[in-house]
Amino acid sequence: MTPLGGVAGPAVESAEDIDRPTRPAAPRRRIGSLEVLAGLLILLVILREPLSRVVSGPRLQTWTTVFVSVLVQAAPFLVFGVVLSAVIAVFVPRSFWAKALPSHPALAVPAAGLAGVVLPGCECGSVPIAGSLIRRGVTPAAALAFLLAAPAINPIVLTATVIAFPGRPEMAVARGVASLVVAVAMGWLWLRLGKAEWIRLPRRPDLDDASRARAFWAACRHDVMHAGGFLVVGAAAAATINVVVPAAWLQALAGDPVLSVITLAVLAVLLSICSEADAFVAASLTQFSLTARLVFLVVGPMVDLKLISMQAGMFGRRFAFRFAPATLAAAVLIGAGFGTVLL
Known part of the structure; x- marks a missing residue:
């Protein structure tokens, strides 16, 4: 019966409606990286003959090589560095770094830079670790010196540099020394001009709140996904530069000392390659x-x-x-110097 005024009242549910259980909404299926990879593999199998004809060209063969x-x-080097970095990040107590560094901030900066030698890993792992050091009481200037130095002066990166430049060990020496100088200089600069309110302290729940085993695998997945993807992009870009860009252009840029340094510094920023590669x-x-090329190696990890x-x-x-432009300028000037x- 309709109430007075012609306005219908609220519908009354029957006993059957009340007793009927509510079905949860079916979860939406999201396409992940595994499905994308499987789809790409299927496409490669289907299109293998057309692709083989395309890749048979000499320029594409050079690109592929x-x-x-x-x-x-x-x-x-990438895999070993990621695993070892995850081991140190998870199983070494973060309070150890605060106790190991000198109490005076000006002395803690070079000590933190040298501590990068014992932390093999790419720059992706050094960022959350530097944030953890700040949370544990390490002065930000020392943590930032560690952030810049660790990806560039650790043994894995220097060994990879020696192998990549056979017969030129001075490249590894110059890279290690120049990178350490840049890291310490930026730490002292932050100690002089930096302000506490410019830094928002980070939090890494996958390393802080999980068990050690789960945190280890989370750190490995994080670094592999970031570093591995950028390695593929960097390798493709290097191959493209060698094949697509006219040799006359490269010779013109490479022939000018200033333009060659600026070109590879900008290239290092754009390619974002892992320091182990x-x-x-x-x-x-x-x-x-x-x-x-030394400037490329000094700028890239920083x-x-x-x-x-x-x-x-x-x-x-x-x-x-504020920090990135200042670091870029310091890396270019010190690396070129x-x-x-030395070279």
Whole structure:
């Protein structure tokens, strides 16, 4: 019966409606990386004959050779570095670093930079570790010196540099010394000019709140997904440069000392290659001088697109937009200086 005023009242549920259980909504199936990889493999099988005819060209064969050679040379260093970095990040107490560093901030900066020798791993892992050091009471200047030095002066990266440049061990020496100088200089600069409110302290739940085994695998997955993907992009870019860009252009850029340094510094920022693999990419850029390639190796682990985005997300945009340009300028100037003297 309709109430007065002609307005229908609320519908009354029957006993059958009340007793009927509510069905949960079916979860939406999301396409993940495994499905994408399977689809690509199926396409490769279906299109293997057309692709084989396309790849048979001499330029594409050269591209494939450079791409595969960079990946094959760099992959073992990448895997070993990621695993060892995860072991140290998870199983070494973070309070150890605060106790091991000098109490005076100016002395803690070079000590933290040298501590990067004992932490093999790429720059993707150094960012969350540096944030953890700050949370554990380490002065930000020392943590930032560690962040810059660890991906560039650890034994895995230096060994990869020696292998990538056979007969030129001075490349590894120059890379290690120049990178350490840049890291310490930026730490002291932050100690002098940096402000605490520019840093938003990060939190890494997958390392902080999980068991050690789960945190270890989470760190491995995180670093492999980030570093491995950028390694593939970097290898493809290096192969493309060697094949697509006219040799006359490269010779023109490589022939000018200033332009060659600037070109490879910008390339290092754009390619965002993992530090365990960038030496093999630099070695393939034979048109450029050793000094320009040294700048590429010094800039890459300290300033690139993925690092800027990671630093902005973990420490805040105010930090990243100040720290990244200053680090780039210091890396270019110091790297070119050491290249001129040592190479």
